[in-house]
Amino acid sequence: MLSAAQAQALHGKDGDGCWNPKVCYSRRSYARHRDRKNQQRNRHRQETVIELPPADLAAFADLQYAVLIVYREAGAESIVHAVSAQVWQGQERVAIVQPIHCIGMVPSQIHLYIKKLLALLEDKYGVRKFAALERLDPYLCPIRPCIHYGEVENATV
Known part of the structure; x- marks a missing residue:
C-alpha cells in the first residue's frame, strides 16, 4: 500500500536492501490490480460456453x-x-x-x-x-x- 518512493526508501539501500527493480515493480502492479484481474478472469470463465453434441x-x-x-x-x-x-x-x-x-x-x-x-x-x-x-x-x-x-x-x- 506504500507508494513506490516509500517502498524504495523502506526496502532500498537505506532500508533492508531487498528492493529489486526487476521484480518489485511488476509485483506491486500485480498486487494493486489483483482484484480487477481476478474479476475479469472469473467473468471470462463464466461466459465460456461449451458446446456439446446433442445427447442421445x-x-x-x-x-x-x-x-x-x-x-x-x-x-x-x-x-x-x-x-x-x-x-x-x-x-x-x-x-x-x-x-x-x-x-x-x-x-x-x-x-x-x-x-x-x-x-x-x-x-x-x-x-x-x-x-x-x-x-x-x-x-x-x-x-x-x-x-x-x-x-x-x-x-x-
Whole structure:
C-alpha cells in the first residue's frame, strides 16, 4: 500500500536492501490490480460456453440403476438414522424401497440389510450395485412416528 518512493526508501539501500527493480515493480502492479484481474478472469470463465453434441437419451432410456439413500447427520462418525433406495430407468423413477429406521442396529446389521436389498434389486431389476449414495439429513426422514419429530406413541415415563 506504500507508494513506490516509500517502498524504495523502506526496502532500498537505506532500508533492508531487498528492493529489486526487476521484480518489485511488476509485483506491486500485480498486487494493486489483483482484484480487477481476478474479476475479469472469473467473468471470462463464466461466459465460456461449451458446446456439446446433442445427447442421445434414447440410448440410456433402458438403463436401470439404483440409488441408496441414507438418512444420517453430516460427519464420518454419525449414526445411520434410516435407509431407503430408489430404482430408476433412464430419467424415470421405477420403484421406491420404503425407508426403515436403523436406530438400534449395529453397522454389520445395516450392511447385511443393504446386501439383502441389493440381492432383491438384482433379482427384480438386474441392478448389481448402487450407482450413487445420497445422504439426507435425519430431519427429512419420512417415517412416522420418528424420534426427530417427538412423535413417540404410547410412551410412558
